[in-house]
Amino acid sequence: MVDIASAAGVSPKTVSRVVNDEQGVHPVTARRVREAIDLLGYRRNGLASSLAGARSSAAIGLVIEDVSNPFYGAMARAIEETCRQHGRILITASSDERPELEQGLVQTLLERRVDGLILVPAARDHTYLRAEIERGTPVVFVDRPPTGIVADTILCDDRGGARIAANYLIGLGHHRIAIVAHGPSVYTADERVQGALEAFEAADLRVDPGLIRVGAYTSEDAERVVALLLDMDNPPTAIFATNNRMAIGAVRALHARGRALDMAAFDEFELADLLPVQLAIVGHDPRALGRGAVDLLFRRLNGDARPPQRVVLPTGLIPSAR
Amino acid sequence: MVDIASAAGVSPKTVSRVVNDEQGVHPVTARRVREAIDLLGYRRNGLASSLAGARSSAAIGLVIEDVSNPFYGAMARAIEETCRQHGRILITASSDERPELEQGLVQTLLERRVDGLILVPAARDHTYLRAEIERGTPVVFVDRPPTGIVADTILCDDRGGARIAANYLIGLGHHRIAIVAHGPSVYTADERVQGALEAFEAADLRVDPGLIRVGAYTSEDAERVVALLLDMDNPPTAIFATNNRMAIGAVRALHARGRALDMAAFDEFELADLLPVQLAIVGHDPRALGRGAVDLLFRRLNGDARPPQRVVLPTGLIPSAR
DNA sequence: TTGTAGGCGTTATCAT
DNA sequence: ATGATAACGCCTACAA
Secondary structure, rough: OHHHHHHHHHOOOHHHHHHHOOOOOOOHHHHHHHHHHHHHHHOHHHHHHHHOOOOOOEEEEEEOOOOOOOHHHHHHHHHHHHHHHHEEEEEEEEOOHHHHHHHHHHHHHHHHOEEEEEEOOOOOOOOOHHHHHHOOOEEEEOOOOOOOOEEEEEEEEEHHHHHHHHHHHOOOOOOOOEEEEEEEEOHHHHHHHHHHHHHHHHHHOOHHHHHEEEEEEEEEHHHHHHHHHHHOOOOEEEEEEEEEEHHHHHHHHHHHHHOEEEEEEEOOOOHHHHHHEEEEEOOOOOHHHHHHHHHHHHHHHHHOOOOEEEEEOOOEOOOOOO | OOOHHOOOOOOHHHHHHHHOOOOOOOHHHHHHHHHHHHHHOOOOOOHHOOOOHOOOOOOOEEOOOOOOOHHHHHHHHHHHHHHHHHOOOEEEEEOOHHHHHHHHHHHHHHHHOOEEEEEEEOOOOOOHHHHHOOOOOOEEOOOOOOOOOOEEEEEEEEHHHHHHHHHHHHHHOOOOEEEEEEOOOOHHHHHHHHHHHHHHHHOOOOOOOOEEEEEEEOOOHHHHHHHHHHHHOOOOOOOEEHHHHHHHHHHHHHOOOOOEEEEEEEEOOOOHHHOOOOOOEEOOOOOHHHHHHHHHHHHHHHHOOOOOOOEEEEEEEEEEEE
């Protein structure tokens, strides 16, 4: 920048003004500066800029479970684009659902002085963030609420969606509905199980505890779980899967055994409608979650000081296509 | 940092040493410093650190077509993890296959002084990167080679994979094989079409130009294209799709019309084996591409000065599961 | 083992 | 409209 300044015969501050499109620079001077910039191949140093009082690092940090999960991939994409509209780049990291990793990643992001943080929490305790939030760093939780602190959060209506899904299966005449849930101790899983149980209860269905299987993580886990369910003496006649991985595992297990139970599942996923089962989907838009999170974040960055918000997006049933 | 220093009764430099785990600090002093850090809630400023000559911004930039595409999502995930092993965070941006956007994103990343750049190129001309590369910023191209410059590149064997796919369909006895390709003027598409045509020629198949449809982008595009193919007077008896979106669109079109042509397609995608068509997949591992790209990048960062490398990963056919 | 000096590239503030 | 000066928070290089 000093080089440019002397090449253009001005002070560094004037170069700074030109580079940042500040007003109050004579057009002729500005052009001279720009020519020098092109000539010398100068490129502004964003790090120095952030350091020197630009009071923004122009970056947002995102910690999600796994970018390669299409659900989170779509969310990440929406967040990235919305951040770009706000002049921010996105630093993304996958926590793989591991609490220590989440905390380490957050630490790294804060060291880089991101302007804000968007988290799909994996940790079971977020008190470690309290100090940072009080210091003024906006933090938004997506898809699951934080534990141990109160902070801006955007969720979808897990419980309501699960009720709808369960009612759908009940409406088809099923009495023995298995629940294949991820988790345990993952908010979305717990809520969705609760929602289904509420629906069962409201319909006076007796619940067989053996039909409730919580704790699979991968679709392979779910496949094994469903295989076991199908082998029961008194197997279920329908399945509610709490997320896309559970659903895929269940479909695989059914397919492997040539069975075709009715199913309902959370999370839209590509090709769900072409699968060889009756599968109703509880849809919720990951992009809407992402955009909502960014909105919350930038409200804070723009000075909004209301108490922490909790936004709940609706879910809706997409009936089986078959 | 100055505050910590005075609180601990040492100089800032000693705090710096402690924070960076440098050797040569008396354990007692170190503990005193750490206590002050905990007490005052100090957090190192990574931006300042990078500025001050740490000769690394500890960040890598990634520009891909679309994180929400599972193929690129898996690649991004592998890149992120491998970068983390090298102590770097990842700044990810989606170019949406738009050249101007790619260039803008690259510009932004360079302003942030990323240590290196990994690109799935969308632009048709990468001469704009030449100066930066000569200046010493390592740039690696993934999935598609650059145009107009020579640089480290990692690809998969598009042409070979396409030949294998085409031969598979030919081996099933097909003479009228449609090619549903993305693009046009996307390297992978062109190569895959060429590979298939080579196989046709080697098998003395007469090629009907009407069966070669290049230029769809979304799976919806592909669905329409295949619908048109099926409506031909003399429709194809098999389909080769050049990527996952093309494959999905084709499957949808077949399904909508109750047809079941044999298919071969590039890109593994979840549930492909459960679809109601004979579908052989040309598999290539996006994670391997990602890891390979990071390897190339860090070789350069570690001083490797060989001429630009071109790595080609093999592809293999996964026959239809049905 | 610890400290001092100087500077990284930019911007805020206050002058001119 | 433009410039001088002093940070920003840290690190390298050298000294003690």
